[in-house]
Amino acid sequence: MPGTTRFRQSIAFIEEHLHEEIPLEQAAQAGFTSLMQLYRDFYTYTGHSVKEYIRKRRLSVALGMIRSSQRPLAEIAYACGYSSQQALCKYVKSATSLTPLAYQKSTACYFFPRFDSEAVRQVTVSTEILPATLHMKFYSTKHSGIEQQALESLYALLPAYQGRLFGRDGQPQGGLFCYELAVEYDSALLYSLTGSIFRELAVVPARSLTCAKLAVRSDEAEIGLAWDYLYLKWLRTSMFEQDEERYGEEYIRKGGEVKKLILYVPVRKRTDYDKISVSFSEGLEFLAASREGEQAEEEAAAAVMNYCSRHHPEVLRTSSMFCVIQRGGRYTCGVQLERGQAIALAGDSGLQILQAPAGRYAVLESSSYGDRGMFIALLESWIEECGWSREEALAFTTYETVAQGRPDAITMSVWMKLKDVKK
Structure with missing residues (x-):
């Protein structure tokens, strides 16, 4: 059974038992996985620990009931898995800086949605250690095909290059379209590329980034759909927002051809919601x-x-x-x-x-x-x-x-x- 399917089954088990104490071993068993793997999967797919996810989801459900029902606080607390009314009040105050009564009367809204990601476009979140890279810019009078032109020009200059390769759209300049490439830094590569068709060479130190990642086959239409999914669907309803660092693509080559790309969007945990x-x-x-x-x-x-x-x-x-x-x-x-x-x-x-x-x-x-x-x-x-x-x-x-x-x-x-x- 694919890992993504197992994880979704564990999520379903947790959602069904939010109102009670949840034995995490049983949540893992629901997805036919180990407890340690469940811990790893939660951070990989949601960016939250399993206990943090349960705490936020339980509070979201409780606040929904506080806002829209006339049930006593004690009844809401027990219905949502809290040990007492006092425990519920403590969590509400911590998350919203309001008492339950003040929250009920306010226009504020705390809603932590259930995690769900399309299995056919499974996005993962992890910390990436990116090597020191040499960045360069390729300019062309036409936007169509500029990415392929940049790649062909790079490998014409560096036919034996086997390191990691990254790319992204750049800012147009002087009426010319731009595409940026980045290779793993080596002083010999800097010497080979200086004075070439590539401009504005710059060395970027190694760095660590938290990224949402999505692998996609090397097909222009499929790449466009994948980027649309990342930005217009997943990012807008996930537990993350885009960080200041810009997006990028990593090219995975085999036999001299680009077989697939890994799309990267640097992210951070969201502090607010729509x-x-x-x-x-x-x-x-x-x-x-x-x-x-x-x-x-x-x-x-x-x-x-x-x-x-x-x-x-x-x-x-x-x-x-x-x-x-x-x-x-x-x-x-x-x-x-x-x-x-x-x-x-x-x-x-x-x-x-x-x-x-x-x-x-x-x-x-x-x-x-x-x-x-x-x-x-x-x-x-x-x-x-x-x-x-x-x-x-x-x-x-x-x-x-x-x-x-x-x-x-x-x-x-x-x-x-x-x-x-x-x-």
Whole structure:
């Protein structure tokens, strides 16, 4: 049985027994592994010790119940595996700097999600000792194929090189695209590369980095999908955030050809999580269009923007919120209307007035622009843990400009309407 499958079975056992004392030997047995291997796997896959993971997950569940139920604290404590109400209060205070009652009344949210990573793209986290390297830059007038050009140029100069090799995109300069390569440092290599097609040679000392790693075969399309998964899915819902150090790729060669790459993203443990709250909305209205097909989202957004530009430019001047709803391959995109703003639509406009009714909503806010599906799944799991029930209405995502003149200052929010009665 693959190691990743074993680990997921141990995770499932722990999740099923969060409310009670968890014998770690049994958690290991659930994954058909040893206790020592379970310890190693937890750090490798999550960056947390098994006891730290259990403590944070148990607290996350308890805080969800504190926020959304009327159960006594003592009952919540015992239901979540705490020895007493006092023990629960101690952990809540330590994690949030608030008492349970203050947390219940605050807008703060502590949510530590269950760990889950796609088995087909298994990401591992470990400390990497990178050797001293010689960095160099390759410039070209074309971006397409620049990576392969850089590799071919390097091996034309160093045909016998057998050491480790790293690469990453560089910053364009003077109208030229850039690709950076790094080889293990050797004074003879520095001599051979000085004055060559490679520029800006620099020696970087050996260093230790904590990295999220993902191995992928040497195929341009597959590499792109793997990077998308790392950044847009795994990183946004994992227990880590990107460190200041830049990403990189390591080339694994066999028989003179690159057979696979290992993608590296330097990471550190997250100290905060995306904000989740429950609030009452008086209702939202959007001028919207729907499309289907490969470019459905882009076409729906363009239809709304073009219509507003021609017929209602005041909407674009006053609105700072845009929404997206997806159902399979059908996308509905809209721009928010101010309350009471009357819009008369021509019969052949193909647009509609979309209404998000008044009511209580669970809202996840993030400054990220990652895969909406991952954020929707995260919010659904939070709703489940907190004891709420969702309305049947589809979740929708909004993008709101929070500062004029800053295109990067955008907040993404996922909205789910809640039923008034908790479970």
